[in-house]
Amino acid sequence: MKKSMIFVLAMLLVLSVGAVNAGAVELRVYSMFSGADPASGVYEELIEEFKAEHPEVKIIDESATLDESVKVRIENDFASGNEPDITMYFTDSQAKPIVESGRVTPLNDILANNPDWKAGFLPSVLEQVRYSDGNIYALPITGFYEGLIVNLDLFEKYDVKIPETREDLFNAVETFRTNDIVPMAAGLGMTPHYNIEHSILKVGGAAAHDAGIADGINPMWIEGLNHMKELYDADAFQKDTLTQDWSGARQLFKQGKAAMLVEGSWAIADAQNEGANRVTIVPYPKVGENGNQTDLIAGFTSGMYLSKEAYNNEKKQDVVVELLKHLTNKEAIKKIAEANGGLPAADVTPAGLSKPYQDGLEMFKNADHVSLPIDAQIQRPAWQTLVDGVAYIVSGRRSAENILEEVRKIELQTK
Known part of the structure; x- marks a missing residue:
């Protein structure tokens, strides 16, 4: 009798669970x-x-x-x-x-x-x-800010000033390259997104950066892309930058083999490599007369x-x-x-942020102007054409003007 009752109860339990799952x-x-x-x-x-x-x-x-x-x-x-x-x-x-x-x-x-x-x-x-x-x-849920993530240990070891100007940046490139350190890790061939934005913003200023491309090609966009070529010609990036994406560049930085990385708040924790690297994030340096040192990409x-x-x-x-x-x-x-x-x-105040994140929030508060990324302002097919064009520009196979003409044509077709 007891066995029969146990069996009946077990079957009822199975059926009830099945009913719940069926109605899930x-x-x-x-x-x-x-x-x-x-x-x-x-x-x-x-x-x-x-x-x-x-x-x-x-x-x-x-x-x-x-x-x-x-x-x-x-x-x-x-x-x-x-x-x-x-x-x-x-x-x-x-x-x-x-x-x-x-x-x-x-x-x-x-x-x-x-x-x-x-x-x-x-x-x-x-x-x-x-x-x-x-x-x-x-x-x-959360927004972001972008900037120049730097390895403080490498900057201190080689007595390099964290760059604020074009001269500072190229001096840093020369010093790190002389000491067999990659000055700036980047995946220019596949994910040059953040380098594009900062080069245009810090060469041409916020108004030029935020102008888009539908109404014409701003000369500051040309100069910004040519800034990336200048860095490439100065041997600022790793040798295989044209075949790498962001993950390869970030890995190089994490390993302490690169001094700088242009990325955003989402990358800080990974860049620290579980505390192995002392890092901070600062605004990308002002590299053109129209640029502003504290301007940021954020939002x-x-x-x-x-x-x-x-x-x-x-x-x-x-x-x-x-x-x-x-x-x-x-x-x-x-x-x-x-x-x-x-x-x-x-309207909350995050608690327990590490020093690099505190630096990032302070950087955001001190910005004179905050711009959204370029890919937030132009159509995706046009943006992808610009991304794909960077490798051609920096390697000298096509001019910045030529790539931007194609980008604008696609923007007008898809807008």
């Missing part, structure tokens, strides 16, 4: 918090917290480092109606394919109906991510999008909004900012 809500989430991203651990904790609070929800986490192949995958998913329920993606010009797919939900009314949640965001940040049609489609250019299909699904609507709240509330923003050293989208 499945949510797909994509975020950039993956791989070496310093906030990936915090993000995973947030997901686990939500799962513990909502056992009826099954979360499929599709997070991955956002490289060009992942960008293409995301845009194709939206184009084909196979997008995740929540997607972390760009809020600048690169947002156009997914916003104009018609498959993301405007969040204005949702935020208005949740005033405590909305109040957690800095109003200025919500304005920065507002799309051109007046709607807010994505909720930011909020990514956020969490909510799928319209998920929001309009009666079974998913409440729980997918709850997940979006959980990932973007004030406390979550604070935790992620403390992990990645980024600029918080909420």
